[in-house]
Amino acid sequence: MRPNWLGAYALLYLLFLYAPILLLPLFAFNDATIVAFPLRGFTTQWFGEMWENATLRRALGNSLIIAGSSAVLSTCLGIFAARASTRFRFPAKGGIMGAIMLPLVLPEIIVAMSLLVVLLSIGVTLSIVTVIVGHTLICMPYAITVLTTAFASLDPAFEEAAQDLGESKWGAFRLVILPLVMPGIISALLISFTVSLDEFIIAFFLAGNQPTLPTYIFSQLRFPASIPMIMALGTVLVLLSIVMLTIAEYFRRRGAARTGQNDRGFL
């Protein structure tokens, strides 16, 4: 009987995790300006409003630029770190890798404030570039986690074989290793993209007067009249994230299967 009780509990827990997200579409399609029960009727008005909103479009543009750049930068830096940590032994490895992974647990307010103090004191104008700098830092640990899985069980024999057959170190990396870890790289790009797209604190303090999607959402939450439109936007964003994460998961698993890795999921 024990497994059944546990299973029922796990399902309840899953419901708890998804409860807020399940409410989103209810309010997004609800024909009422107040976000509350009982529901009134069906409308797509809020999606229309969202579509025509010019500030929102600017925020979306900024967010896409920031998330795209941060994803590429953090994945590139992550490849170095994941490769070094899985293939080489070097002094102070634990400390160095620990420092690189630290942004994962360091409260974002601390990262944002310390960067802000430095940027302001050296006279850098806040813009989406400063957000990219911050986002690359916090996306890197996520990229590394995914990439480490991809690099971890690569058989060093492949690389040695390529080198024995006359390839240079770089050639062996480009022709043998890179294709094998490519699914992991795509997965890392998508994960970093999702993290950056959703990040609020750093964008809030480092973007100057440039809106991103989360800071735009935050600014609108104060106005009850905008809430239904924000619910519509949230619905779209959640769907988008789920699609991207599903693709990421697909590639991560393909990569894991290719290198014969034991499957453990993200993190």
Place this chain on the structure above:
Amino acid sequence: MAARGLDREARQGLALVAPPFAYVLLVMAAPLLVMLATSLFLFKTGYREYVEGFTLANYLQVWADPIFRALMLRSLWVAGLVTLATVVLAFPVAYFLSFVVSPQRKALWLFLITIPFWTSYLIRVFLWSVILAPNGVVNSILDFFGLIERPLRMLNSVEAIVVTLSHAYAPFAILPIFVALERIDRALLEAGRDLGENRVMTFLRVTLPLAMPGVVAAALIVFIPTIGDYVTPTLIGGGRVPMIANMIQSQMLDQDNRPLGSAIAVTAMLVVAVLAAVFMALNRRFLKVRA
């Protein structure tokens, strides 16, 4: 020859790890040091007037400030409750995933658990204010069944913040515990049973101690970021239940007192670091058996 080979490997490894490490030094470590220096070498005396030179005045001001002590204690209390709630609620799920779910299904379960964590933090937090509002989901349900006469007031309270944060950090607690449970050699459990222990005793004397490294990791991974959470006290607390992050932000920007704001941030980090170290020391005997 062997020593030279190791040297070469070390050099290659260091060269490879240099770019990401340099980035972290530049974008994380250097700003943290600047923050520390700002708190120790500047003191604000008036509008745009600062005294330079080594001083502990900012720190004395922080510790003498009853508001700082109240907010720090509240942040610790909230983070402690959230940690307790997430870890206790997550353990059975991690146990279920590791011991009951078939190996082919594990990845799917993990994926389902992590999805909400990646999506719209801000909107998820806001939705809790919809759920807990006077005309919100909980009150509607209670009212529907005739259980309440007037709506319960749940927002703008420490409890509401705890519920919201427990929800937001739930997956963070499940994953480390799951990984620790997966590492347990199943033969040890059989041995426990063969030696005459019942299920409960086997769980208490074998499974739980071996899972402790995961529990400790989960507790720290939830505790540290929750202390510094800014969004939830702002949205759910409605500005009436500020936590330490709100105080840092307000000193840094609204009051424009960066030395004092930095001193608050550094003090908060020190408090958290000391607590984390004590917590790990208390669990030392569990962490040592990791093999």
